[in-house]
Amino acid sequence: MDFNLTPEQEAFRDEVRGFLDENLPPEDERDAMFPLRWSKLVREKRWVGFSWPEEVGGGGGNIMEQAILKEELASRRAPPLGSCIMGLAWVGPALIQYGTEEQKQRFIPDILDSKYQWCTGYSEPDIGSDLAALQCRGERRGDKYIVKGQKIWTSLAQWAKWMILLVRTDNDGRTKHEGITCLLVEMDSPGVTVAPIANMARQPFYAEVFFDEVEVPVENLLGEEGQGWQITIGALANERSGISEVSGLLWELDRLKELARASTRDGKPALEDARVRRRIAEYETRIAAMRFNGLRYLTKQIKGERVGSETSVNKLHTAYMEKYMAELAIELQGSYGCLAPGTSHAVQGGRWQKEAFTWATAVIGGGTPNIQRNIIAERILGLPRD
Numbered sequence: 176m177d178f179n180l181t182p183e184q185e186a187f188r189d190e191v192r193g194f195l196d197e198n199l200p201p202e203d204e205r206d207a208m209f210p211l212r213w214s215k216l217v218r219e220k221r222w223v224g225f226s227w228p229e230e231v232g233g234g235g236g237n238i239m240e241q242a243i244l245k246e247e248l249a250s251r252r253a254p255p256l257g258s259c260i261m262g263l264a265w266v267g268p269a270l271i272q273y274g275t276e277e278q279k280q281r282f283i284p285d286i287l288d289s290k291y292q293w294c295t296g297y298s299e300p301d302i303g304s305d306l307a308a309l310q311c312r313g314e315r316r317g318d319k320y321i322v323k324g325q326k327i328w329t330s331l332a333q334w335a336k337w338m339i340l341l342v343r344t345d346n347d348g349r350t351k352h353e354g355i356t357c358l359l360v361e362m363d364s365p366g367v368t369v370a371p372i373a374n375m376a377r378q379p380f381y382a383e384v385f386f387d388e389v390e391v392p393v394e395n396l397l398g399e400e401g402q403g404w405q406i407t408i409g410a411l412a413n414e415r416s417g418i419s420e421v422s423g424l425l426w427e428l429d430r431l432k433e434l435a436r437a438s439t440r441d442g443k444p445a446l447e448d449a450r451v452r453r454r455i456a457e458y459e460t461r462i463a464a465m466r467f468n469g470l471r472y473l474t475k476q477i478k479g480e481r482v483g484s485e486t487s488v489n490k491l492h493t494a495y496m497e498k499y500m501a502e503l504a505i506e507l508q509g510s511y512g513c514l515a516p517g518t519s520h521a522v523q524g525g526r527w528q529k530e531a532f533t534w535a536t537a538v539i540g541g542g543t544p545n546i547q548r549n550i551i552a553e554r555i556l557g558l559p560r561d
């Protein structure tokens with residue numbers, strides 16, 4: 176296996192580094208308006224949707240260049256490329272693969288310009304891990320679908336203009352995966368009600384969304400009726416590829432080492448304590464494993480092969496890292512560990528407390544660790560079904 180970059184890839188990496196040196200101030204020097212300026216700059220560079228085809232307004236970059244770009248950005252803690260989080264993560268790729276020409280023209284430029292947010296209507300009360308059992312109904316009547324039912328845990332719903340929604344259009348399929356359809360729904364359609372839910376950090380990032388006979392024009396059907404499961408699997412695998420997360424985690428690990436160096440255990444820097452060292456070494460090893468896994472997925476993508484279940488391995492590592500690195504950091508802080516983020520004596524600005532409050536995002540969102548283990552066991556190791 177050759178880990179070296181080609182001369183062209185090295186030139187691209189140097190271009191990215193040069194741009195970052197010139198345009199990206201260190202984190203503590205960025206003002207509140209910086210993300211906006213940054214979004215414009217990277218859009219002008221055509222780095223938003225960098226690997227999307229040029230015909231739809233993307234950068235036309237190849238997969239390897241995209242990985243280099245994301246790795247460099249993450250290692251400098253750059254803001255995301257565009258603020259349309261779900262639009263860029265999976266709605267856009269799903270539109271590129273399954274959308275009609277009209278849908279692509281209508282939605283993709285706005286996603287690239289981060290004009291508004293998209294939200295994702297998959298989970299329902301009592302239906303999360305077993306997503307294919309979803310019950311929200313979509314009934315075709317003439318040139319409309321009539322949607323009736325409820326979704327829950329819908330991130331960003333109260334700010335989103337559009338939702339990518341899964342509904343059941345047919346109950347007669349041989350399996351529960353059949354008869355699921357994907358619709359694009361405007362959130363201000365009559366009959367849509369959003370009821371925000373706050374997380375334990377009191378951030379109202381999620382919502383219940385109710386659909387009471389909501390009319391969705393048939394031109395907002397994504398793919399074909401009954402193709403919703405296939406579209407979703409592709410979308411979630413997109414979410415799980417994970418190579419760029421490695422640089423972000425390495426950056427966090429450096430902060431953790433700094434903290435261990437500055438904290439004391441038995442009168443000595445905690446970084447000299449064998450148990451602390453062992454835990455940090457374990458995290459470092461996991462990150463290294465994630466990087467090699469990420470490179471393996473990348474190799475498959477470069478060869479034009481589909482990346483699927485194997486991305487669950489990195490999703491599982493990420494969940495572990497988010498939770499356990501924050502736990503160790505708070506433990507190292509002793510009594511200071513109980514201070515709220517942003518308070519005067521909070522260590523490292525309280526970043527680890529913030530992390531501890533929001534770990535569920537990385538751990539549960541997109542599929543819980545148990546579900547990732549099931550995927551690995553059944554689809555990769557060929558063990559009997561759960």
Ligand SMILES: Cc1cc2nc3c(=O)[nH]c(=O)nc-3n(C[C@H](O)[C@H](O)[C@H](O)COP(=O)(O)OP(=O)(O)OC[C@H]3O[C@@H](n4cnc5c(N)ncnc54)[C@H](O)[C@@H]3O)c2cc1C
Pocket residue numbers: 294295296297298299301302303304305327328329330331535536537539540541542543544545546549561
């Ligand atoms: C931060 C965050 C953001 C989210 N954003 C969205 C969003 O935007 N849109 C959306 O649709 N959903 C969203 N979700 C919902 C998320 O996808 C679901 O919470 C998740 O899939 C788990 O489903 P559940 O909550 O119903 O838990 P359950 O499926 O009820 O699981 C409960 C527990 O049982 C375990 N379990 C379940 N089935 C099995 C099994 N077969 N084998 C072993 N263990 C099992 C699970 O691992 C878990 O520990 C979000 C969740 C979070 C936390």
